[in-house]
Amino acid sequence: MSEPLFAKIALVGIGLIGSSLARVIRREKLAGELVVSTRRPETLARAAELGLGDRYTADAAEAVADADLVVVSVPVGASGDVAATIGPALKPGAIVTDAGSTKGSVIAQMQPHMPAGVHFIPGHPIAGTEHSGPDAGFAELFAGRWCILTPLAGTDAAALDRLTRFWQRCGSTVETMDPQHHDMVLAIVSHLPHIIAYNIVGTADDLEAVTKSEVIKYSASGFRDFTRLAASDPTMWRDVCLHNREAILEMLARFSEDLSSLQRAIRWGDGDKLFDLFARTRAVRRSIIEAGQEIDAPDFGRLARAERS
Amino acid sequence: MSEPLFAKIALVGIGLIGSSLARVIRREKLAGELVVSTRRPETLARAAELGLGDRYTADAAEAVADADLVVVSVPVGASGDVAATIGPALKPGAIVTDAGSTKGSVIAQMQPHMPAGVHFIPGHPIAGTEHSGPDAGFAELFAGRWCILTPLAGTDAAALDRLTRFWQRCGSTVETMDPQHHDMVLAIVSHLPHIIAYNIVGTADDLEAVTKSEVIKYSASGFRDFTRLAASDPTMWRDVCLHNREAILEMLARFSEDLSSLQRAIRWGDGDKLFDLFARTRAVRRSIIEAGQEIDAPDFGRLARAERS
Numbered sequence: 001m002s003e004p005l006f007a008k009i010a011l012v013g014i015g016l017i018g019s020s021l022a023r024v025i026r027r028e029k030l031a032g033e034l035v036v037s038t039r040r041p042e043t044l045a046r047a048a049e050l051g052l053g054d055r056y057t058a059d060a061a062e063a064v065a066d067a068d069l070v071v072v073s074v075p076v077g078a079s080g081d082v083a084a085t086i087g088p089a090l091k092p093g094a095i096v097t098d099a100g101s102t103k104g105s106v107i108a109q110m111q112p113h114m115p116a117g118v119h120f121i122p123g124h125p126i127a128g129t130e131h132s133g134p135d136a137g138f139a140e141l142f143a144g145r146w147c148i149l150t151p152l153a154g155t156d157a158a159a160l161d162r163l164t165r166f167w168q169r170c171g172s173t174v175e176t177m178d179p180q181h182h183d184m185v186l187a188i189v190s191h192l193p194h195i196i197a198y199n200i201v202g203t204a205d206d207l208e209a210v211t212k213s214e215v216i217k218y219s220a221s222g223f224r225d226f227t228r229l230a231a232s233d234p235t236m237w238r239d240v241c242l243h244n245r246e247a248i249l250e251m252l253a254r255f256s257e258d259l260s261s262l263q264r265a266i267r268w269g270d271g272d273k274l275f276d277l278f279a280r281t282r283a284v285r286r287s288i289i290e291a292g293q294e295i296d297a298p299d300f301g302r303l304a305r306a307e308r309s
Numbered sequence: 310m311s312e313p314l315f316a317k318i319a320l321v322g323i324g325l326i327g328s329s330l331a332r333v334i335r336r337e338k339l340a341g342e343l344v345v346s347t348r349r350p351e352t353l354a355r356a357a358e359l360g361l362g363d364r365y366t367a368d369a370a371e372a373v374a375d376a377d378l379v380v381v382s383v384p385v386g387a388s389g390d391v392a393a394t395i396g397p398a399l400k401p402g403a404i405v406t407d408a409g410s411t412k413g414s415v416i417a418q419m420q421p422h423m424p425a426g427v428h429f430i431p432g433h434p435i436a437g438t439e440h441s442g443p444d445a446g447f448a449e450l451f452a453g454r455w456c457i458l459t460p461l462a463g464t465d466a467a468a469l470d471r472l473t474r475f476w477q478r479c480g481s482t483v484e485t486m487d488p489q490h491h492d493m494v495l496a497i498v499s500h501l502p503h504i505i506a507y508n509i510v511g512t513a514d515d516l517e518a519v520t521k522s523e524v525i526k527y528s529a530s531g532f533r534d535f536t537r538l539a540a541s542d543p544t545m546w547r548d549v550c551l552h553n554r555e556a557i558l559e560m561l562a563r564f565s566e567d568l569s570s571l572q573r574a575i576r577w578g579d580g581d582k583l584f585d586l587f588a589r590t591r592a593v594r595r596s597i598i599e600a601g602q603e604i605d606a607p608d609f610g611r612l613a614r615a616e617r618s
Contacts, residue, residue: 189523195575198590203563206563217484228534229534231595256569301611
């Protein structure tokens with residue numbers, strides 16, 4: 001039998017990302033020993049019930065002692081506290097990475113607590129669903145998805161290579177990127193869409209002239225697509241908004257500017273302008289399907305699912 | 310064998326809606342004869358190739374002669390022209406309905422051309438996909454979906470009942486509603502979501518700091534959900550914007566107001582306000598799933614599809 005990639009892996013945080021990692025680590029035999037740590041006793045007990053690791057502890061410092069790889073997957077606002085807790089317990093040569101959706105803020109929070117000799121390599125798997133918690137994870141979450149690593153200046157090449165192989169074994173394709181560029185890219189492809197989705201669902205929920213039951217009943221005509229993102233974990237998304245503020249405000253400003261222009265075209269009946277925008281956006285979806293990041297089935301393939309059920 | 314519901318049905322327009330109707334009409338044997346009409350010769354030829362009807366003609370007046378039911382499913386901006394064409398050819402007692410996404414404007418365009426003795430009952434099946442054209446249709450499109458009828462004052466009860474039974478046989482549940490209320494409800498559940506989706510895809514497509522290939526690659530983190538709606542038929546959606554202007558501008562104003570407030574919370578770091586909004590929107594999706602208007606699978610069930618392919 002081949003050696004596992006890491007003798008001991010510690011997962012700090014066992015939500016959607018952590019519990020998906022636990023499952024793929026087991027399936028791919030990537031760890032000699034897998035230790036699971038999370039702060040809330042109920043969540044830790046649930047992880048144990050699900051058999052996600054070899055050992056369980058509420059004490060993150062105890063979890064990371066002797067670990068060769070530590071993956072922190074907690075809401076980004078909690079990164080600093082976790083780093084302060086685990087920093088003193090990390091062994092020299094350990095690789096510490098995270099799965100946070102913002103990178104500049106996570107680096108600012110965690111880096112000061114990382115001892116010399118520890119390889120801190122921030123990361124972000126571009127994968128998820130609207131569900132959260134240890135029950136929501138599944139081993140295939142990272143398959144065919146990208147994982148972005150944002151190594152700092154002077155990062156050890158061997159450590160980066162080993163972490164890259166880890167994510168590849170989880171099914172991902174790894175890219176490296178500057179942390180600031182990551183935060184700008186994610187602001188448009190992820191953070192703005194979530195904020196807009198939360199906002200439109202809130203607007204609909206507040207109407208007086210249209211009842212909630214009408215919004216629910218007729219949601220198949222467009223609205224329901226937004227509700228998936230707006231069902232995402234509120235703590236995680238609060239933290240993303242607070243920790244990638246500059247890039248998000250920039251994207252929001254551009255979005256609002258464009259929306260004002262579109263609104264003006266509607267008010268003044270500028271059909272050509274509307275048609276031009278509505279025609280060019282179609283190509284973007286085609287590209288996403290061709291890139292293998294979306295399935296080529298109408299209505300997200302919901303119909304096929306409904307037929308089988 | 311039981312009598313078909315209508316001796317002759319004419320479909321004017323054979324896109325996603327028309328061609329789905331053609332398929333379910335055949336499956337359910339709802340027409341003694343089914344005539345298909347559309348203006349563009351290529352589309353008509355394609356409909357014939359697909360065997361969607363019993364007869365095909367580019368002349369809508371010829372198609373509706375002797376028809377007991379006429380269903381007009383064209384972009385709402387074309388409703389007036391179609392009504393002017395078919396009006397003189399309609400037989401007394403015929404039922405004329407449509408499938409347009411706006412009702413006030415369609416009534417204003419079509420009503421003046423409807424001869425006495427013809428039952429004009431505007432309608433709107435709340436069903437669709439992002440695909441368009443005669444190839445995109447399928448018989449199950451209306452199954453489990455709502456169909457809204459907006460009968461005018463003095464509508465013949467027997468005709469309304471017959472049209473209701475028609476949509477029920479297509480799989481839909483029928484509701485009646487005031488046309489103005491319909492336009493307000495659809496502005497929030499359908500028109501605003503499409504406009505927002507088109508807008509955000511446009512904003513992303515215009516960025517200089519983030520490349521198009523990055524937007525495509527990392528789209529699974531949220532952005533791709535918007536691209537489905539933004540891949541919808543541009544002509545149809547231009548017409549919706551032009552023909553439901555007042556209600557759309559009202560909803561856009563509310564959305565923008567709410568977004569400004571959210572933006573302010575991000576700028577000033579008001580985490581509690583963000584959390585409150587992000588937590589209450591989750592319940593809306595749960596209600597939509599419970600109402601049978603969405604499937605209960607993470608990620609719209611995309612994963613299940615991907616696994617099977």
